[in-house]
Amino acid sequence: MLEVRDLVVRYGTATALDEVSLDVGPGEMVALVGANGAGKSTLVNTLSGIVRPSAGVVRLDGRLAQVPEGRQLFASLTVETNLRLGAWGLARARRDPARIYALFPDLVALRGRPAGSLSGGQQQMVAVGRALMADPDLLAVDELSLGLAPMVVRDLAEHLTQLNRERGLAVLLIEQETTLAFSLCSRAYVLEAGRVVASGPSASLREDPAVVSAYLGGLPG
Numbered sequence: 001m002l003e004v005r006d007l008v009v010r011y012g013t014a015t016a017l018d019e020v021s022l023d024v025g026p027g028e029m030v031a032l033v034g035a036n037g038a039g040k041s042t043l044v045n046t047l048s049g050i051v052r053p054s055a056g057v058v059r060l061d062g063r064l065a066q067v068p069e070g071r072q073l074f075a076s077l078t079v080e081t082n083l084r085l086g087a088w089g090l091a092r093a094r095r096d097p098a099r100i101y102a103l104f105p106d107l108v109a110l111r112g113r114p115a116g117s118l119s120g121g122q123q124q125m126v127a128v129g130r131a132l133m134a135d136p137d138l139l140a141v142d143e144l145s146l147g148l149a150p151m152v153v154r155d156l157a158e159h160l161t162q163l164n165r166e167r168g169l170a171v172l173l174i175e176q177e178t179t180l181a182f183s184l185c186s187r188a189y190v191l192e193a194g195r196v197v198a199s200g201p202s203a204s205l206r207e208d209p210a211v212v213s214a215y216l217g218g219l220p221g
């Protein structure tokens with residue numbers, strides 16, 4: 001579904017991604033973990049075409065939608081308008097957000113509210129809903145958990161797992177919360193200073209001493 005080969009991204013003289021390769025298969029949930037500045041957002045932004053690589057190849061078979069870091073909602077526009085913007089350019093019949101309200105019933109009562117007036121968790125729900133409006137085959141979620149209470153994160157994570165299980169949605173989860181990423185995704189890549197330093201089944205990475213000491217607070221997950 002997604003094949004990234006030897007991707008190199010430079011900002012001026014700084015190298016943000018250095019020959020990064022990764023794959024996401026159809027219906028797979030894959031995590032990309034790493035500390036601040038490791039290059040995670042650069043990778044997602046390259047997939048969606050916001051950032052241009054200096055070298056390497058991105059092959060995507062299907063439609064990609066992105067939940068950007070920090071949600072990037074239009075704060076003064078309503079929840080409903082934000083959702084509709086996710087289907088911008090699609091056929092009229094696909095622009096009805098009813099399917100998103102079915103998935104996130106909490107949003108029904110909020111549909112007329114400016115997105116900027118919602119809580120962080122509600123805003124993240126809108127951001128996920130807006131991305132789903134594009135009917136993606138692959139959803140790239142940049143920092144699902146950022147700034148949210150654990151209970152809210154669990155709820156959002158459950159929605160993603162359900163979409164994956166029931167509709168075969170492939171997910172690339174970009175996360176600093178390594179424990180969360182490993183528990184949701186069967187496979188993961190660890191990015192450090194623009195390079196993939198470890199990858200494989202999450203169950204194996206949880207036992208890898210280097211990963212445990214750097215990303216799991218020294219405790220096996």
Ligand SMILES: Nc1ncnc2c1ncn2[C@@H]1O[C@H](COP(=O)(O)OP(=O)(O)OP(=O)(O)O)[C@@H](O)[C@H]1O
Nearest residue numbers: 011014016034035036037038039040041042043176
């Ligand atoms: N527009 C830019 N111009 C110059 N350097 C940039 C730009 N965007 C990112 N960088 C640099 O590229 C490197 C990777 O940044 P990136 O935002 O991809 O990391 P990240 O893993 O997503 O970090 P975070 O978790 O903090 O968002 C960092 O050193 C960052 O300072």
